[in-house]
Amino acid sequence: MIDQMRRAYAIAKKDVRIYYLKGPVIIFGVLSPAFLFLAFMIGRDLPIDFLLAGLLGMTIFFTSTSVAPVIAPTETQTRNLERLAAAPISVTTILFGDVLASVLFGIAISLVPILLGMALGVTIMHPFILALGIVLAAFCFSAMGLIFSSAPTSMTSTVMMLSMMVKFPLVFISGIFIPVQELPSWGQALASLSPLTYITDLCRYSFQGAGYYPVMVDIGALLVFLAVFMVIAIKLHERSLPKRL
Amino acid sequence: MKNVIEVKELTKHYNGLTAVDHINFEVEEGEVFGFLGPNGAGKTTTVRMLTGVIKPSSGSVSVMGFDLGRHPIRAKETMGVVPELSNAYTELSAWNNLQFTAELYGVPKREAKSRAEELLTKFDLYDRKDHKVKTFSKGMKQKLVTAMSLMNDPDILFLDEPTSGLDVRSARLIKEMVRELRDTGKTIFLTTHYMDEASQLCNRVAIINHGQIAAIDAPEKLKVRIGGLQYVEVSFTAPVDVSDLRAMAGIAGVRMSGDKIQLYTDEPDRTIRGLVDYSRSFNLEIVTLNTLTPTLEDVFVKLTEEE
Ligand SMILES: Nc1ncnc2c1ncn2[C@@H]1O[C@H](COP(=O)(O)OP(=O)(O)OP(=O)(O)O)[C@@H](O)[C@H]1O
Ligand SMILES: [Mg+2]
Numbered sequence: 025m026i027d028q029m030r031r032a033y034a035i036a037k038k039d040v041r042i043y044y045l046k047g048p049v050i051i052f053g054v055l056s057p058a059f060l061f062l063a064f065m066i067g068r069d070l071p072i073d074f075l076l077a078g079l080l081g082m083t084i085f086f087t088s089t090s091v092a093p094v095i096a097p098t099e100t101q102t103r104n105l106e107r108l109a110a111a112p113i114s115v116t117t118i119l120f121g122d123v124l125a126s127v128l129f130g131i132a133i134s135l136v137p138i139l140l141g142m143a144l145g146v147t148i149m150h151p152f153i154l155a156l157g158i159v160l161a162a163f164c165f166s167a168m169g170l171i172f173s174s175a176p177t178s179m180t181s182t183v184m185m186l187s188m189m190v191k192f193p194l195v196f197i198s199g200i201f202i203p204v205q206e207l208p209s210w211g212q213a214l215a216s217l218s219p220l221t222y223i224t225d226l227c228r229y230s231f232q233g234a235g236y237y238p239v240m241v242d243i244g245a246l247l248v249f250l251a252v253f254m255v256i257a258i259k260l261h262e263r264s265l266p267k268r269l
Numbered sequence: 270m271k272n273v274i275e276v277k278e279l280t281k282h283y284n285g286l287t288a289v290d291h292i293n294f295e296v297e298e299g300e301v302f303g304f305l306g307p308n309g310a311g312k313t314t315t316v317r318m319l320t321g322v323i324k325p326s327s328g329s330v331s332v333m334g335f336d337l338g339r340h341p342i343r344a345k346e347t348m349g350v351v352p353e354l355s356n357a358y359t360e361l362s363a364w365n366n367l368q369f370t371a372e373l374y375g376v377p378k379r380e381a382k383s384r385a386e387e388l389l390t391k392f393d394l395y396d397r398k399d400h401k402v403k404t405f406s407k408g409m410k411q412k413l414v415t416a417m418s419l420m421n422d423p424d425i426l427f428l429d430e431p432t433s434g435l436d437v438r439s440a441r442l443i444k445e446m447v448r449e450l451r452d453t454g455k456t457i458f459l460t461t462h463y464m465d466e467a468s469q470l471c472n473r474v475a476i477i478n479h480g481q482i483a484a485i486d487a488p489e490k491l492k493v494r495i496g497g498l499q500y501v502e503v504s505f506t507a508p509v510d511v512s513d514l515r516a517m518a519g520i521a522g523v524r525m526s527g528d529k530i531q532l533y534t535d536e537p538d539r540t541i542r543g544l545v546d547y548s549r550s551f552n553l554e555i556v557t558l559n560t561l562t563p564t565l566e567d568v569f570v571k572l573t574e575e576e
Contacts, residue, residue, distance in 0.1 A: 042361065
């Protein structure tokens with residue numbers, strides 16, 4: 025077990041070295057949340073701490089889901105996978121490594137909106153909850169990213185397209201742009217299906233002192249999403265790995 | 270001698286196609302075991318099952334006493350693998366590729382360092398160790414992948430066509446390495462299309478065709494076993510009528526090979542005398558005359574011939 029964790033860490037290190045600066049990661053991970061956010065928020069008169077919570081939630085969402093999906097198709101194309109498959113590591117170990125790299129990227133980039141907010145005078149009322157939320161959400165979204173890349177293809181663009189088709193709807197149904205309490209009841213039901221709702225809610229709680237759901241519900245929901253995404257990702261990748269060789 | 274690889278009724282189907290069909294064999298400790306067969310015979314599929322990269326449809330494999338189905342991690346820790354088509358990470362330096370491999374196999378840091386230095390030196394890559402692999406030539410990449418496969422000091426090394434596409438010197442380096450490893454008691458499982466390579470290196474070879482094993486034995490024994498394939502190779506200053514030669518006593522068959530004529534026979538002595546008489550009576554000069562025993566290539570061709 026400990027051996028496998030160490031080896032997952034080695035994989036994460038390799039991922040950091042190779043994939044952080046890849047084009048799709050930068051475009052889909054850093055630029056697209058920034059533009060999406062600007063497009064929706066400019067000209068609307070909303071409190072800064074509300075905006076910041078939304079921006080932060082979206083940043084974690086996009087950055088964490090941008091690294092993991094690039095790895096499998098790229099390594100299929102560059103023919104690195106067979107040696108990984110022959111190494112004494114399980115598919116789970118490989119995926120944990122990929123998730124870890126993805127999580128670190130998500131956390132690092134999410135510091136940008138936080139620092140921005142602090143510079144604009146936003147105070148963080150619950151820093152511990154915020155940190156926990158960010159870490160948890162980064163894991164959750166990274167695992168989700170892995171599900172997209174389980175399609176046994178070597179085309180990064182296919183995976184990116186697939187992931188965008190799922191990611192944008194998840195953003196729109198979440199409570200990022202409109203607070204959950206102001207949504208009609210069908211909108212609230214829909215919002216509860218998006219993991220993004222819970223991290224945004226946690227961010228609002230941390231910045232504004234109050235969220236829609238109780239904190240434990242947010243954390244619990246993120247944990248459940250994480251577990252479900254991870255199990256699905258492992259199952260799918262175990263099936264698709266041999267098809268990539 | 271103990272068996273380090275045991276394969277029982279190993280089978281792989283790919284939607285309807287049987288790539289490997291109930292094969293059985295053992296590889297003994299310290300041997301260089303050659304795996305030969307035409308394109309598409311099932312060599313790579315077999316290697317992939319032996320190295321735990323793909324799961325067999327049925328049958329079992331054990332390596333160093335570990336059943337690959339039940340203890341894949343333990344089994345894989347004992348192996349080094351050079352897959353048929355594979356690459357190091359081109360975005361990483363040679364050095365980082367080696368260290369990454371060492372980490373995957375749980376090799377302690379200090380050991381990994383000294384082994385990487387040793388291997389880079391041996392494979393003539395030391396002065397390029399900090400360069401990204403994408404700047405390497407094909408042969409350099411292959412040497413690096415081979416070095417990576419040795420980072421965990423494996424008991425068994427799997428090489429799937431390790432010398433294909435390499436220049437003479439690099440190919441020799443790899444063959445030399447195989448011999449050295451054999452001398453230190455390692456076991457090597459080698460697939461190749463080069464028959465002379467197999468007969469120089471291998472203690473035993475298996476010939477696989479259509480997913481089934483046609484023969485397994487020491488190369489010399491295989492040559493004897495197929496028998497009837499000794500031949501005399503002759504060339505004359507002027508063209509001759511091949512049917513005259515075919516009519517000579519004790520000739521089993523005649524084949525043209527460039528400007529040379531190959532006469533298959535069980536009695537080379539008698540054939541040579543016959544040829545000398547023949548050249549004298551037609552006033553021809555003999556340019557070359559050789560007796561040849563069958564090569565591994567002859568064995569291979571005979572065993573994998575389509576009916
Ligand atoms: N992933 C796969 N999906 C479907 N069929 C496959 C797959 N891999 C191999 N095959 C088929 O299995 C058979 C054996 O292939 P394999 O790669 O083992 O041959 P080989 O002996 O290594 O050939 P070569 O000398 O060309 O490397 C071939 O008919 C091939 O088409
Ligand atoms: Mg092959």
